[in-house]
Amino acid sequence: MGKDSQAVIELLNHALAESGLSQAAFATALRTSAPRLSTYRSGKTKPTAQFVLRAGRIAHALQRAREYRIMTAPATATAIREASDEDRAWRMLLQGRDHLRLLLGRHDGSEAAWEAAPGPTGQAGFDTLLAILTAHEFEAAGEEPPEWSKVEALSDPWVPEHPFLEPDEIIEQTPDYLARANIFVPARDLVTA
Template sequence: MDKDSQAVSELLNCALAESGLSQAAFAHALRTSASRLSTYRSGRTKPTAQFVVRAGRIAHALHEARAHRIMTAPATATAIREASDEDWAWRMMLQGRDHLRLLLHRQDGSEAAWEAAPGPTGHAGFDTLLAALAAHEFEAAGEELPEWTNVEALLDPWIPEHPFLERDEVIEQTPEYLSRLNVFVPERDLVTA
């Protein structure tokens, strides 16, 4: 392996270690496959400079978020997937969204922790809602949307059961950025974690 390929391999190995994720999870966060990341790390395939820079930036942001106990998109998806009940899943969703707001407010690049694509939550509605909320926050902050937030509308409407609103009231009180994805949650239920 030539010196430049060796240097790229070392950069990616350092990024993987710093991310705190498994190779498969880090590859997913970077929107590539584990096997492709492996070929980049071994030097068998040469990644683009953009990929290497992005891997380092996202790995560093994930590390910093973990060190400060800030939820990232992958951590939020995991928390939702592992929630003991739906109420806790909602809390984790909104807490993650609130942490994203905090990172976007800092304007120091730490929002890159939310550029990392999350794994599945185990529920298509929560997957779509997580992407929609993240996209909404990035857009509100005037930042470029992470690629993973570009999702298709659900085939069937997801209208989670509400404790005191009727179905029609939930639909009526849902913001447009959610309803166009066939997700129906009243705006006031998204206020705080």
């Protein structure tokens, strides 16, 4: 194996370690499969230079987010999936979104932690909502949204139950960017302190 191939393997191994994720979770974060990442790390297959650079940049940003104790998209999806009830899932979603805002405000590259694609939350509505909120925050900050956040609208409307609003009131109070995704949540329910 040549020196360049060995260097690529070392860079990918370092990125995996720095990411703090399992190989499978890091592969998901990079929008590839665990077997494909394994072939890159073994030298059996050569990744593109773009892939290697993206892996290093995202891994470094994930490490910084951990140091800052700030949630990433993968951590947010995991928190939603592991939530004991839907109220907790909503709190985790909004906390993750707020953490993304913090990273976007730092202007130090740490927002790349949110370029790491999350695994599934276990609910299509939350998967799509996480993607839509992420894209919205990146756009609001004047940044290009991550590829994983560019999703199709849900095929069926999702109008989560509300403690005191009727479905038609929820739909009326939903921001346009969510309604276009067939997700209906009142704007005030997206506001955090």
